[in-house]
Amino acid sequence: MTRYIVRRLLQAIPAIFGIIVINFFVLHLAPGDAADVLAGEAGAATEAYMEQLRETFGLDQPLYVQLYEYVANIVELNLGYSFRHNMPVFDLIVDRLPATLWLMLSAISLAIGLGILLGVTSARFVNTTIDRVCSVLALLCYSTPVFWIGLMMIVLFSVKLGWLPSGGFETIGAEHAGIERLLDILEHTLMPALSLSLFYLAVYARLMRASMLEVYRLDFVTTAHAKGLSPTRVAFKHVLRNALLPVVTMAGLHLGALLGGAIVVEVVFSWPGIGRLAFDAILQRDLNLLLSVLVLSSVLVILANLAVDLIYAWLDPRIEIG
Amino acid sequence: MRRLTEFWRLYRRNLPAVFGLGFLAIVVVMAAVADILYPEGPWDLATRPFLWPGDRAQYPLGSDMLGRDVLAGIVHGSRVSLLIGIVATAVSFVIGIFVGAIAGYFRAWVDDALMRFTEIFQTIPPFMFLIVLVAIFKPSVATISLAIGIVSWPTVARLVRGEFIALRERDFVQAGTVIGMSNARIILTQILPNALPPVIVTSSVLVATAIINESALSFLGLGDPNLMSWGTMIGAGREVLRNAWYLTALPGIAILLTVLALNLAGDGLNDALNPRLKSG
Numbered sequence: 395m396t397r398y399i400v401r402r403l404l405q406a407i408p409a410i411f412g413i414i415v416i417n418f419f420v421l422h423l424a425p426g427d428a429a430d431v432l433a434g435e436a437g438a439a440t441e442a443y444m445e446q447l448r449e450t451f452g453l454d455q456p457l458y459v460q461l462y463e464y465v466a467n468i469v470e471l472n473l474g475y476s477f478r479h480n481m482p483v484f485d486l487i488v489d490r491l492p493a494t495l496w497l498m499l500s501a502i503s504l505a506i507g508l509g510i511l512l513g514v515t516s517a518r519f520v521n522t523t524i525d526r527v528c529s530v531l532a533l534l535c536y537s538t539p540v541f542w543i544g545l546m547m548i549v550l551f552s553v554k555l556g557w558l559p560s561g562g563f564e565t566i567g568a569e570h571a572g573i574e575r576l577l578d579i580l581e582h583t584l585m586p587a588l589s590l591s592l593f594y595l596a597v598y599a600r601l602m603r604a605s606m607l608e609v610y611r612l613d614f615v616t617t618a619h620a621k622g623l624s625p626t627r628v629a630f631k632h633v634l635r636n637a638l639l640p641v642v643t644m645a646g647l648h649l650g651a652l653l654g655g656a657i658v659v660e661v662v663f664s665w666p667g668i669g670r671l672a673f674d675a676i677l678q679r680d681l682n683l684l685l686s687v688l689v690l691s692s693v694l695v696i697l698a699n700l701a702v703d704l705i706y707a708w709l710d711p712r713i714e715i716g
Numbered sequence: 717m718r719r720l721t722e723f724w725r726l727y728r729r730n731l732p733a734v735f736g737l738g739f740l741a742i743v744v745v746m747a748a749v750a751d752i753l754y755p756e757g758p759w760d761l762a763t764r765p766f767l768w769p770g771d772r773a774q775y776p777l778g779s780d781m782l783g784r785d786v787l788a789g790i791v792h793g794s795r796v797s798l799l800i801g802i803v804a805t806a807v808s809f810v811i812g813i814f815v816g817a818i819a820g821y822f823r824a825w826v827d828d829a830l831m832r833f834t835e836i837f838q839t840i841p842p843f844m845f846l847i848v849l850v851a852i853f854k855p856s857v858a859t860i861s862l863a864i865g866i867v868s869w870p871t872v873a874r875l876v877r878g879e880f881i882a883l884r885e886r887d888f889v890q891a892g893t894v895i896g897m898s899n900a901r902i903i904l905t906q907i908l909p910n911a912l913p914p915v916i917v918t919s920s921v922l923v924a925t926a927i928i929n930e931s932a933l934s935f936l937g938l939g940d941p942n943l944m945s946w947g948t949m950i951g952a953g954r955e956v957l958r959n960a961w962y963l964t965a966l967p968g969i970a971i972l973l974t975v976l977a978l979n980l981a982g983d984g985l986n987d988a989l990n991p992r993l994k995s996g
Contacts, residue, residue, distance in 0.1 A: 412836035424852040537976040539928050541935050542950055542968035549961040654843025658932050662954075672844065673936060676851050688848050692840045699839070 402703055406696050411465070413692045417685055418464050422457070429453050443477050447682065450474050473686040478678050483686045487668055493563055494667030497659070498652050500587035502645055505594035510634070510641065512595070513602025518629040520607065528599065536596035540655050544589035544662040551585060558585055561664035586663040590655050594648055598641050605637035612636075646702035650695040726988035733984020739977035747795040758792040758944035759784060769962055780949075780963050781956055789944050790970050796945040797927045797974065800861050804926040805919055807865025812872025813915070817903050819873070820880025831877070834870045842867040846929060850938045857940050860933060864926045872915060872922075879911035913989040920982035924975045931971050946971050 429447045448454055450472065451464055467473070473483035481489075516528040552560035559565065564578050609615060610633055618628045657669035664670070668687055675683040728734055756762070763772070767779040769786075777786040819830040849863035883889060884907060892902045933939055934947025935954075946967040953963030 408832065409836050409839060412833070413840055416836065416840070420849065420852060533976065533979065534972075537924070537972055537979055539931055539968060539971050539975075541932055542964070542971065545950070545954060545957060545964050546961075546968070549957060549964075553958050553961070650839060650841040651843070653841040654846075657843060657847065658935065661936060672847065676847065676936065676938065679851075681848075681852060684848055684851060688840070688844050691844055695839050695841060 398707060399704060402700055406700055409696050410693055413696075414465050414468050414689060415461070417689055418461055421685065440477075447474065468689060473689075474682050476680060476683050478680050479683075483683055484690075486671065486683070487687060487690055490666060490668045490671045493665060494653070494656055494660070494669060497583065497586055497590065497656055497665060497667060498649075500583050501590035501656075502594065502648075502652060504587055505591035505598055506641065506645055508591070509595040509598025510602050510638075512599035514606060514629055514634055516599065516603040517606035517610065517633070518625060520603075528603075532596040532599040534596075535592040536600075538592055540589055540593060541658040541662050543592060544586065544659055547585045547589060548662070558582075561662075563666050582663075586659050586665055589662070590652070590659045593655070594645075594652070597644065597648075601640055601644060602637060605640050606633050609633045609637045646699060649698050650692075653691050653695065723988050727984045730984040730987050732980045733987070736977040736980030736984065739973060740981060743794050743798065743974055743977070746791050747798050750791045750795055753791055754785070754788040756788075758789040760788070762788070766956075766960055768960075769966070777966055778962060780952065781960070786949075786963065786966055789949050790946065790967060792944050793946040793949060793967065793970070794974075796857070796940070796943050797930060797971070800857060800864065800930045801923040801926040803857075803861035804864035804868070804930075805922040807862055808869040808872050808922060809915065809919075811865065811869035813876050813908070815869070816873035816876025816878075817880055817908065817911075820877035821884055821899070821903055821907065823881070827877075830873075834873050837867075838870045840867075843929065843932065846933065847936070847938065850933060855933070855938050855940050857943065860930060860938075860940065861926075864929050868922060868925065871918065875914055875918065876911055879914060880907055883907045883910055917982065917985045917989055920978045920985060924978040924982075927971065927975060927978075 429444050429451075450467060451460065451474075453460060455463065471484050473487075475481070476483050476486055479486050512528050512532060516525045516532075519525050548560045551558045559582050562582055564570070564575065564582055568578065570578050606629070615628060615632055618632045619625075623631075653669075656667065657672055659665065660667045660669035661673045668691065672684055672687045675681070675687065727737075754760075761783045762785045763775055763779050763783050765779060765781050765783040767775055767783075769776065769778040771778060775785050775787065777790065779785055780789070815830050815834065819827040819834075846863050846867050849866065850860055853859045853863070889902060889906050892906045897906070930939070930945065931947030931950065934945045935951040937951060939945050939948050949967035950964050953960070953967070957964055
């Protein structure tokens with residue numbers, strides 16, 4: 395097991411290095427001086443800031459020295475200073491990260507939970523009207539732009555019905571504590587998490603349906619039916635457990651895409667996470683901040699995938715560890 | 717011609733797919749005649765602001781905060797969505813087929829190296845990468861299409877690679893090697909035509925994803941500033957969401973229906989081109 399962990403860790407290093415190099419080249423392929431690109435051209439960049447950028451990233455050196463400096467800086471988590479936020483970039487991102495992780499976690503839980511429910515229902519009533527209704531629902535979720543459904547939810551649930559807050563992470567100035575604060579946060583999380591989850595919910599529902607139908611053909615399911623168990627019990631007790639694996643695998647692969655979706659959702663719901671931070675960076679043309687968000691979130695995705703792999707190896711002894 | 721009839725015979729058995737294709741035809745016509753229907757363009761200040769849909773027959777979908785005709789915007793916006801959807805998909809096909817074909821045909825270290833490269837591209841959160849590319853290279857139809865292609869080619873590469881690995885062992889490919897065909901010729905004339913059907917099946921989903929990505933970019937203010945796109949309309953409508961939500965709802969419905977039609981058509985393509993894979 396230890397050898398497996400070490401090997402997977404070593405495999406992650408070239409990937410992280412590759413991402414940093416891709417970033418470096420994107421930065422240098424851009425038209426103009428790299429310091430200009432990093433600082434943005436809103437005219438807000440002072441000579442001192444440009445100087446600091448040149449020094450941090452060694453921009454007056456030959457290209458290979460710059461690449462070396464760039465990699466070294468990022469490995470040391472030295473990402474420069476954001477004058478617009480008046481904070482080191484790394485601290486800024488770490489500060490905003492928990493809100494985004496919470497949003498992603500809520501969304502993926504909703505997607506897996508509701509997706510499984512929809513998929514199992516479809517498979518249980520295969521080729522009936524219920525199956526067709528579930529399929530149409532999944533197809534609609536699959537085709538809806540995430541930011542648009544978020545806005546429509548705000549219109550319905552916040553503006554018209556007044557049931558849910560239209561944005562933010564919690565009620566500002568309410569000074570809730572303990573369970574009250576948790577409920578307040580959950581209330582704020584519901585709409586953003588739901589709109590972010592819809593697309594994945596649809597994917598998992600389709601996958602779950604197909605996977606369930608596969609398992610239904612197996613002998614032990616026939617046995618369960620023959621024992622006289624109710625179809626719903628067979629569906630949830632026997633088939634579901636064996637059909638879950640593909641969904642869990644998919645969910646692991648979706649982390650990166652989910653992070654991308656989080657950007658637009660955070661903008662729609664004024665959610666104080668790194669997506670919103672990235673959006674502010676676009677508006678202020680703070681490209682150093684934007685690139686740093688990209689690098690750190692890519693590394694995060696790699697580490698998360700690594701964690702998923704390890705949990706897998708631990709859960710399922712059939713997976714080759716040697 | 718016979719293959720086309722056969723294709724259509726299989727395709728039309730999937731009724732929703734036929735509807736999808738029909739709707740897409742309407743969108744294409746809309747994009748084609750946009751300049752004839754609305755020669756003044758989508759930015760023209762046609763009437764008074766905030767006309768609701770149905771208020772005046774001349775402007776069936778109402779007008780926005782500046783008095784621009786919403787229907788004119790949607791008709792013109794279809795051009796941007798289709799254009800970017802198709803060009804971006806073409807870009808990801810070119811890169812993906814190139815990488816996938818070489819990796820799958822030569823195998824060994826070439827395959828290893830190219831697949832590592834592909835994996836790295838796959839781990840970068842695609843939409844975030846897209847934002848960075850467009851922000852750095854300035855938004856225009858060309859940069860947006862190129863950037864969407866750059867973040868979406870890995871799927872194509874993996875698919876093509878898989879097909880190439882399966883096909884390169886087949887007799888007709890071996891025969892090509894025996895009669896002394898060059899590698900390039902075998903790849904292009906022997907394997908590629910046979911590897912294409914599954915790639916064509918993914919094209920509709922790729923176009924749909926590109927359209928959604930473009931609209932999300934425009935919504936964030938990273939669209940081509942000279943063009944009216946559905947995402948731009950949603951972004952502008954957001955400012956007046958509380959009072960005039962139809963300005964956000966209508967272009968969103970246009971995106972939803974177009975993407976839905978593409979997904980339905982994709983199912984039909986799958987039925988027609990991969991008849992063996994069809995499952996319950």
